[in-house]
Amino acid sequence: MSNDNLPQGISVRKFKHCSVIQIDFIYQGVRCRETIREEATPKNIKKAEILRKTVISEIDRKGEYFNFAEFFPNSPKVKIFCSEQKKPKHLLSELLMRYLAQSKNMVENKKLSPSTFDGNREIVENNLIPNLGHIYIEDLRVRDVKDWLLSQGGVVKTLKNKLSVLSVVLNEAKNDEIIEKNPVEQISITRFLNGIANNSDYEVEPFTETEKQTIIDAAENQFKNLVQFGFWSGLRTSELIALRWKDIDFKNGLIKVVQAKIENTIKGTKTKAGTRTVLLLPKAKEALEHQLQYTKDCEIIFNNQNTNKPYSDSNLVGNAWRRLLAKLDIKYRNTYQMRHTYASTLLSNGENVWWLSSQMGHETVEMIFKHYGKWIPQNQKNGYKLVGNYS
DSSP states (O other), X not given: OOGGGSOTTEEEEEOSSOEEEEEEEEETTEEEXXXXXXXXXXXXXXXXXHHHHHHHHHHHHHGGGOOHHHHOTTOTTHHHHHTTOOOOOOBHHHHHHHHHHHHHHHHHTTSSOHHHHHHHHHHIIXXXXXXXXXXXXXXOOHHHHHHHHHHHOOOHHHHHHHHHHHHHHHHHHHHTTSOSSOGGGGSOHHHHHHHHOOOOOOOOOOOOHHHHHHHHHHSOHHHHHHHHHHHHHOOOHHHHTTOBGGGEETTTTEEEEOOEEETTEEEOOSSGGGSEEEEOXXXXXXXXXHHHHXXXXXSBSOEETTTTEXXXXXXXXXXXXXXXXXXXXXXXXXXXXXXXXXXXXXXXXXOOHHHHHHHHTOSSTHHHHHHHGGGSOTTOOSSOOOOSOOO
């Protein structure tokens, strides 16, 4: 094969008993002709062309940190370029994008929920890369992480979510021996975040009995049943739209909560404690009995009444909810406040705190005291029997 017909930067040297391939490129202002000790067959020439393109791409990407010896360990030029060769460095942005690619594969293999991936992607693309992506991970210091956190603002939970994503990437780099220490692990996280975080502006603000009944009365058809059931079961919205008829035990008056639906994907409950059995109160049972006329032949209980198909996401419930409250001129609180209303109603009637914690799917009873303490009567007792009348 004539050199005139070869790809750009590829040539063939012929010897008496064989021929070899050479690739031609420029590195640090020096013209390099590196020999590929392969017979000059069309297949090997194609491989050499790909190698040359890879080398040029790596030189463009890494510049002075290009590892010449990695590609051409037997080249005489290794002594020139690698005698004082610096260890390649890695931009944090590169590792963050690799993390997203790995996370996407986990979603496709159903090892990570789409909602978790979307939340992490937002943190990476809109926060970590703009603020820290330009730093070489080898140069990242504890002070850089603290300065970034100080610039963020927000509540402790939000800051921890951002820090968690960064820490995962840094731990991966540590495992790959790119860095020796993870700077995040050198921070007293709880103490530091408590010192810089804002107080949460989210309030538990249950609806009054009058507001609750007004909302239920004003809702129509299937949405009315969903709202009434939500107020009297305490399920999360994602659990409501994933609830199936086979999860209801009418005979024994029980609701089995085993799954949730987020972004059109059925998944397990939010926590291990979220998988639970909830007492079917009379008003919740009434809502289900009315719902039978719409979906008794369906698997899922609550359909979107606009399509008569299952809700793809709880945001669709939230949109209908927002319109309903605006129509009634009732102060807007999100759908999660139905759950808060359920809890505060039962506590105000003197129900057992530990029992209610299990009904809510909380991992610890501390959540009840933290969010609903002011609704707990002073004479609260242990043991369990319904105290209130919910008929």
